[in-house]
Amino acid sequence: MIEIKNLKKVFELNKNNKIIAVNNVNLKIDDGELLVLKGASGSGKSTILSCLAGLSKPTTGEVIIDNDRISKLPDNFASLFRREKIGFIFQKYNLIPTLSVKENILVPLIPENLPSKKTKEILEKVMKKFKIEHKKDELVKNLSGGEQQRVAIARSQVNSPKYIIADEPTANLDKELSLHFIEIIKELKNDGKTIIIATHDPLFFELDFVDRVIEISNGEILNKDLA
Numbered sequence: 001m002i003e004i005k006n007l008k009k010v011f012e013l014n015k016n017n018k019i020i021a022v023n024n025v026n027l028k029i030d031d032g033e034l035l036v037l038k039g040a041s042g043s044g045k046s047t048i049l050s051c052l053a054g055l056s057k058p059t060t061g062e063v064i065i066d067n068d069r070i071s072k073l074p075d076n077f078a079s080l081f082r083r084e085k086i087g088f089i090f091q092k093y094n095l096i097p098t099l100s101v102k103e104n105i106l107v108p109l110i111p112e113n114l115p116s117k118k119t120k121e122i123l124e125k126v127m128k129k130f131k132i133e134h135k136k137d138e139l140v141k142n143l144s145g146g147e148q149q150r151v152a153i154a155r156s157q158v159n160s161p162k163y164i165i166a167d168e169p170t171a172n173l174d175k176e177l178s179l180h181f182i183e184i185i186k187e188l189k190n191d192g193k194t195i196i197i198a199t200h201d202p203l204f205f206e207l208d209f210v211d212r213v214i215e216i217s218n219g220e221i222l223n224k225d226l227a
């Protein structure tokens with residue numbers, strides 16, 4: 001379970017110029033939930049996600065995940081926590097273009113130092129699940145946008161994370177590929193994953209398997225009754 005308590009994040013650009021990116025956000029997310037954070041560009045969605053994942057420290061307030069105060073963990077513990085529990089899917093995929101599909105997918109497993117048989121097993125399982133096996137030796141830079149996203153999704157799942165965080169995952173996809181991505185999300189929800197998606201793509205707002213749509217504006221939750 002995730003608890004966000006009184007989260008505030010202020011960016012100080014200089015002495016006289018501050019941006020309050022997130023203000024007074026309180027939110028509880030149960031295990032197995034699919035939650036959509038909806039809001040215009042600049043409303044604070046990515047900042048909430050990065051505090052939630054321990055990538056960025058709140059100015060005040062805290063984030064508690066499965067009884068760990070993630071927002072108070074030293075950076076090395078926060079990164080260990082992320083590696084174990086969180087899978088990320090970013091808008092620009094954050095893949096390494098000059099590496100092959102399988103090399104990209106395996107990046108999160110490098111620190112784990114698993115036996116090669118186990119690594120191969122995991123690789124084959126995720127490539128099959130996300131239908132990218134046929135391109136396994138291709139360099140990522142030669143793939144289409146939809147294929148690159150399948151690589152990014154496969155990579156996010158190699159450590160079998162309990163939580164999946166996606167930031168504007170369909171921003172670079174056409175409608176057909178976005179619908180395909182939504183099918184994959186449905187499957188991951190059926191697998192019992194807890195999923196948080198930040199987006200302004202209307203395709204996500206009417207889905208029957210989305211549990212809650214939380215609206216963010218100027219760093220605050222608008223529909224606090226749902227939080």
Ligand SMILES: Nc1ncnc2c1ncn2[C@@H]1O[C@H](COP(=O)(O)OP(=O)(O)OP(=O)(O)O)[C@@H](O)[C@H]1O
Pocket residue numbers: 011019020021039040041042043044045046047048168
């Ligand atoms: N590192 C930073 N330094 C200064 N200001 C920042 C930083 N990161 C975000 N901001 C500002 O905080 C506000 C919220 O940004 P954020 O990226 O969280 O919004 P968003 O809703 O995710 O937008 P988008 O959909 O465009 O990614 C914006 O005004 C942004 O300019």
